[in-house]
Amino acid sequence: MQQEYDINKVNPLLARERKGVSFDVSKMTNLLDGGIEKTKAKQRASEIVYADEVLRDRTVQYMRREENMAHEWKRVARAIQISRKHDLTPEEEHQLMYYVGSNSGFSSTHSSMFAPTLANQTNDEQRKKWLPLARDYKIMGTYAQTEIGHGSNVRGLETIATYDKESQEFIINSPTKTSIKWWPGGLGKLANHAVVYAQLVIAEKNYGVHGFIVQIRDLEKHKPLPGVTVGDIGPKLGFASVDNGYLKLDNVRIPRDQMLARYSSVDADGTYHKPIHAKIGYGTMMFVRTHIVYNASDYLARGVTIAIRYSAIRTQFPPKGQPQKTHLEIPVLDYQTQQYRLLPLLATAYAFHFVGDYMMGLYNKLQQGIKKNDLSLLPLAHAATAGLKAITTETTANGIEECRKCCGGHGYSHLSGLPELFASYVPNCTYEGENVLLLLQTAGFIIKKVQSNKFMPEVNHEQSAARLDVSDLDSITNSYARRAKLDALHTAQGLNKLTKDTNNDYNKAWENSTVNLVRMSRSFLMYVIVHQFSQAVKEIKEDDLKKVMDKLCRLYALYNMDKECGEFDGLNIHEVRSSLQQLLKELRSDAVGLVDAFNFPDFLLRSALGRFDGNAYDHMIDEAMKQGLNTKEGDEYMRNAFSEYVKPLQQLKSKL
Amino acid sequence: MQQEYDINKVNPLLARERKGVSFDVSKMTNLLDGGIEKTKAKQRASEIVYADEVLRDRTVQYMRREENMAHEWKRVARAIQISRKHDLTPEEEHQLMYYVGSNSGFSSTHSSMFAPTLANQTNDEQRKKWLPLARDYKIMGTYAQTEIGHGSNVRGLETIATYDKESQEFIINSPTKTSIKWWPGGLGKLANHAVVYAQLVIAEKNYGVHGFIVQIRDLEKHKPLPGVTVGDIGPKLGFASVDNGYLKLDNVRIPRDQMLARYSSVDADGTYHKPIHAKIGYGTMMFVRTHIVYNASDYLARGVTIAIRYSAIRTQFPPKGQPQKTHLEIPVLDYQTQQYRLLPLLATAYAFHFVGDYMMGLYNKLQQGIKKNDLSLLPLAHAATAGLKAITTETTANGIEECRKCCGGHGYSHLSGLPELFASYVPNCTYEGENVLLLLQTAGFIIKKVQSNKFMPEVNHEQSAARLDVSDLDSITNSYARRAKLDALHTAQGLNKLTKDTNNDYNKAWENSTVNLVRMSRSFLMYVIVHQFSQAVKEIKEDDLKKVMDKLCRLYALYNMDKECGEFDGLNIHEVRSSLQQLLKELRSDAVGLVDAFNFPDFLLRSALGRFDGNAYDHMIDEAMKQGLNTKEGDEYMRNAFSEYVKPLQQLKSKL
Known part of the structure; x- marks a missing residue:
């Protein structure tokens, strides 16, 4: 059937949308990318992927899990080979991997957690030995922190690393059922090494959780080493091609120099050297959280691109009061309710882009400080990564789901690309810190600031509120600032009062105030986001871009x-x-331009609904007809099943 | 490893919870079921399923789609055979199917849409011929309404049924690409018949959309009949075992007596008889929507059961200020934030139970009226099913997802049962009417009532608001009533004003007010729910139940x-x-009792986290270790993949 339609033409409805855009879309793309050179570099990486049939092939919907996983290993390994052949820089290789778009142990853990941990948590000698092995994929690693019984409470991990002075080794053990490592990506089938987090015990004294480099499989046959029980934890929501695993260690010995020793270390005689700051050992976590904040916009933007393009070509109903004629039907994007669902999400994708920039900047400043032993930014950076990670991931996951629902029935089809986008994104809400707990960490920061009279001193809350000017970004930002400050003061007062009411038991009062504390954190973080977004808008030079961004x-x-x-x-x-409502009306005609500016190639979106050409129905029909169940074999399989199970029912004695 | 733990014991944490419950759990179950006899009947159906290995077996996570689908056909067909062998009544067979818990073309369309349409939309003669065939599964049917280009706008369907006076047949055609039927469940591979909705054309005049019984596959070989192009539309979010399909009809002829003729009909000479009410032909839709409202509570209750039981046995962190000892850690259900996320959802599951009862009662009253040609309840019933369908499905889908997130990392595992619960539920938000459009239908009803001064006349909005008494249900309900009325009056005023401002173009004003209209509908529906729930609480006789329900x-x-x-x-x-916050504290100790009262058997929940025995970790470990990737074959497959794709990377030239 597909040959009936020419799918190389752009849907006229989408072409018309593009004509009406008020700003220069390419310039907006450059602005988002951080300059025209960056846009060009992305383009080059995208072309390498598009040109290669294996790299481009993400049709894993019909595979079993094991096939799916092997398929992704194949794709990523090929991308690495190609990258090295082209002699790409690490940044270019990173871009390439982005377009390969694989969810596998390679990306989920080896490259994003194992290697960065080796880069940041090792001493010079360790780094020199281990980092090249990891970056050149000579060893494959995972980050084994979470246990089946402990996730959020990292300090409560039960795995034990006991120092044995005699042999100068650590003996690592999973002493209980609940201490089994559970969830690390790439652990189940891919990794031969792991950074294992365990309670360090020297001479029967516990020094808290530390990281250890542990080999878990041999490099030749890829079989578990003695004392190692390892496997895959089974299917999950999303991440079908990631082998999240379990790991039980029984008296596994590693040499002393495999404890991560950048910030703390153990001498041969068992003397322990503690880190300069209690939280510094969790550097990988802050690194990962920063990247999560940084990446949120990209995911939400994909969902919004699909939903807005589809809403521009999906016509349904003539205008109210007009006759029921197919040619009179209007795009659903013309409906105020649809605009009200989608345009704020589009705005959010832009907001999070600039929040991501802010977060990455703050993280980099912190790292520069740490090199000079300046930890002054640590509390703010910790509070901001925690809180912004919570807000951006929650909003993005819900936003993608809303985009999916905005595509009506077709949003449920995997051909829309949206169910997979959601499933691959939503774990961000939980890993690297459950969102509610993260908001309480931000709350801790705020309350401390309030208690020392240092919270948002620039906001004079004693003045009565200025009248809100809805047309002025500064006025709007000030409202958010004022709300944040008042909420913080009020919550802190409530906490004080409750403390007095409960015999000065501050901890108990805190626990009975957590709902309010979470709300207070949200108020503050919403201010941060609005503030960062409006600052970014102010800095835009091009008038056309500035106007639409405002x-x-x-x-x-x-x-x-x-x-x-x-x-x-x-x-x-x-x-x-x-x-x-006025803004919805004004932004309506720029909606397609604003998603085009994200500049996603079709092969990355993998969505019949969200394609650049707007020919959603053609692509859906084309792809559905080709799929397995409609082939000769698929059809025969189902007809046999019908004849075996359903047809015998025709012989049932009627009961009617 | 699993033999290390005795999984037959109840987790002491859960046992302790059950001791602290303030009410009689069995009596609560009877209240929800509608009497002890109903509870017993459910128990019998549940036992039949539990006793049968095939019926109980829902382990489809590792199968390909076609295997999964065939597996479900097998289970449902077996359940039907067993039902007929035991000579179960239709109601008992329905209960049995509930516990079989299959998502397949049988349940999704044949039994819930095709057969009810034959029951309600046919004349006596047609019903006598077709209904027994369907109820005894001698034919398998689907409900082919939605097209790839038209979902919500049913009146805009493009399929055409042209009456041919000569042969006394209808000629059915899919004239355009966008007219292809798309989505009907069971259409892809299972059905041999369909009720096809098409524009009825007689002598070149269009009489609007009507339903037609069309055979699409032969009963012997189960192959498509001439002129029929049919297949499966491919994988979707959820419903893996449903063969949602596409259907293209080219000059397919059916006899005149296969147009559904209860409300409208065509004589041999082409004379058309129109229905007594324009909306009456959509009876199946109202029937299905009513059932969706009725079933929402059951789904939300499953999610809440899993999350609350797990939260009662998942310990994490000692109380703030206490030392980091595993045995000091407390259940996460003790945390105020967790209570704030879960207990309102528990309350919602109870609220929707009574709203479901209300909706079903209203629907049945309407049906009794229709039999006597009394259509007076139709507008209210239509508005209530539409709006309550929107509110209950949206809240339930979001609620299940929130329950999943409340289970932390383990909520992502399919072993939790929650990803599948969400995926199988969320399509309710879209099918049978996209939720936003449904809320606008309710808005239409409200505005008409306001315009004729008949909207909530019992509420005196001119009096100033009485002070809210948060301890009194009536006072709370009155606040909701007042809000609903004021919102309706205000929205109607705004609509009037906008109409005047746009040259008296009411339709345009309506389209520019839809965001407000949707908000207004929500206000009204929230009042309906609070009102129904509080009425139900008042009628409870047992003191202990009444107290907790209040x-x-x-x-x-x-x-x-x-x-x-x-x-x-x-x-x-x-x-x-x-x-x-006080209510959270008071309800905390009844939480487990309140979910136990829903009385779900473990095999229905299919959740390692939500089991009655509370031994989540044992079951997770046990099930994960057994799964395919950890068998000898699975492991070998992955080691081969490693050696083929990953190991060659060890030979890469280093770039560092």
């Missing part, structure tokens, strides 16, 4: 203000709402 | 009030919040 930023801020309107004082809610 | 109902109402606090007037938000 609208996007106000849309983002007012939309969220409306949702929590009970929390802002001095607010005329009707004014906010009518301003919102 | 708390649950207040929790539900105050939680939602807090979330939308900007919308209620006369509200002291701090009072609402502290009352909420």
Whole structure:
């Protein structure tokens, strides 16, 4: 059937949208990428992937898990070979992997956690030995922290590393059922090494959780070493091609120099050297959280691209009051309700882009400081990564799901690309810190600041609220600032009062205030996001870009203000709402341009609905007809099943 | 490893929870079931399923789609055989199918849509011929309404049924690409018949959409009949074992008596008889929507059962300020934040139970009326099914997902049962009416009532708001009623004003008010739910049940009030919040009892985390170790893949 339609043409509805865009889309792409050179580099990486049939092939929907996993190993390994053949720089190789878009132990753990841990948590000697092995894939590693019984409470891990002075070795053990390592990506089938986190015990004294480099499989036959029980934990939501695994260690011995020794170490005689800061050993976590914040925008932008392009070509219903004629039907993006669902998400994808930049900048500043033993940024960086990780991942996961629902029935089809996008993203809400706990960490930072009168001193909360000017970004940002400050002061007061009411038991009062504390963190983080977004808008030089971005930023801020309107004082809610509706109307015609600017190639989106050409139905029909169940074999298989199981029912005695 | 643990014991943490419950759990089960006899009947059906290895076997996680589908056909067919052998009544057979818990074309379409359509939309003669064939599975049917280009706009369907007076036949055609039927469950591979919805054309005049019984495959070889192109649309989010399909009809002829003729018909000479009411032909849709509202509670209750039981046995962190000892760690259900996430969802599952009862009662009353040509309940029933379908499905889908996230990392594992629960539920948000459109249908009803001064006349909105008494259900319900009325009046005023502002173009004004109209519908529906729930609580006779249900109902109402606090007037938000926190504390100890009362057998929940015995870790370890990738074959397969794809990387020239 597919030959009936020419799928190389752009759907006229989408072509029309593109004509109406008010700004230069390529310039917006450059702005997002950080300069035209970066855009070009991305383009080159994208072309390498597109040109290679294996790299491009992500059709794993019909495979069993093991086939799927092997298929991804094949693709990533090939990408690495190609990268080395082309002599790509590490940054170029990273770009290439982005377009390969593989979810496997390679990306989920080896490259994003194992290698960075070796880079950041080792002393010079260790780094020199181990890092090249990992970066050249001579060893494959995983990051074995979480246990079946302990995730969030890292300090409560049960795995034990006992120092044996005689042999100068650590003896690593999983002493209980709940101490079995559970979840590390790439552990189940891929890794031959692991960084294992365990309680360090020297001469019967516990020195807390430390990391150890442990070989778990031999490099030749890839079989578990003695004392190692390892396997795959089974199917999950998303990550079908990642072998999240379990690991039980029974008296596994490793040499003394395999404890990660950048910040703390053990001498041959068992003398322990503690780190300069208690939290510094968790550097990998902050690194990963920073990247999670940085990547949120990219994922949400994919969902929004698919949903907005599809909404521009999906026509349904003529305008109210017009006759029921197919040619009179209008794109669903013309509907106010659809705009109200999608355009704020589009604005959020832009907001998170700049928040990601801010977070990455803060992280890099912290790292520079640490090199000079300056840890002054650590508390802020810790609070910001924790809180922003929570807000951005929650919003992105929910946003992708909303994009999916905005595509109606077709959003459920894997041909839309959206179910997979959601499944591959949503674990971000949980790993590297469950979101609610992270918000409480941010709350700890805020309360401390309030207690020392150092929380947002620039905001004068004693003045009564200025009237909100919905057309002015500064005025809107100030409202958010004021809300954040008042909420913090009020929550801190409540905490104090509760402490007094409970016999000065601060800890108990804290535990009975966590719902309020989480709310307070959200208020603060929403301010941070609005502030960063509006600052970024101010810095834009091109008028056309600046104008549309100013609208996007106000849309983002007012939309969220409306949702929590009970929390802002001095607010005329009707004014906010009518301003919102006005912004929807104004941004409507730029919607397709704003998603085009994200510049995702079709092969990355993998969505019949979200393709650049807008010919959703052609591609759906084409792909559905080709799939396995409709081949001769597939059809025969099902007809045999029918004849074996269903047909005998025709002989049932009627009961009617 | 599994033999190390005795999995027949109940986890002491869960046993302790059960001792602390304030009410009689069995009596609560009977209340929910509608009497002890109903509980017993459910028990019998459950035992039949549990006793049969095939019926109980839902381990389809490792299968390919076609195997999965065939496996489900086998299970359902076997259940039907068993039902007929035991001579079960239709109601008992229905219960049995509930416990079989299969998602296949049988349940998704044949039994829930095809057969009911034959029951309700046919004339006596047709019913006599077709209904027994369907109920005895001699034919397998689907409900072919949605097309690739038309879902929500049913009146815009493009399939055409042209009456041919000569032969007294209808000629059915799919004239365009977008007219291809797309999505009907069971169509792809299972069905040999379909009710096809098409524009009825007689002598070149279009009489609108009607239903037609069309045979699509022969009963012997199960191959498509001439003119029929049919197949499966491919993998989707959830419903892996349902063969949602596509159907293209080219000049397929059916006899005149295969147009569904209960409400409208065509005489031999082409004379058309129209129905007594325009919407009556959509009876199947209202039937299905009613059932969706009725079933929401059951699905949410499953999610809540899993998350609450797991939260009662998952310990993490000692109380703040206590030393880091494993035995000091407390269940995460003790955390206020966890209670705040889960207990309102528990309350919602109870709320929706009574809303389901209300909806079913209203539907049945309407049906009784229709039999006597009394259609007076139709507008209310239509508005209520539409709106409540939207609210209950959205809340349930989001709620299941929240339950999943409340289980931390382990919620992502399919062993938790939660990813599948979500995937099998969430399509309810879209099928049988996209939720936003449904809320606009409810809005239409409300605005009409307001315009004729008949909207909630019992509420005197001119009086100033009474002070909210957070301890009193009536006072809370009144706040919801007042909010609903004020919102409706205000929205209607806004609509009038906008109409005047746009040259009296009411339709345009409506389209520019849809965001507000949707909000207004939600206000009204939230009132309906709170009202129904509080009425149900009042009718409870047993003191212990009534006491806990009163708390649950207040929790539900105050939680939602807090979330939308900007919308209620006369509200002291701090009072609402502290009352909420008090309710969380009081309901904490009844949480496990309240989920036990739902009385789900373990084999239905299919969750290692949510089992009645509370031994989550044992079951997870046990099941993970058994799974395919950890068998000898699975392991060899992956080691070969490693050696083929990953090992060659060890020879890479280093670039470092």
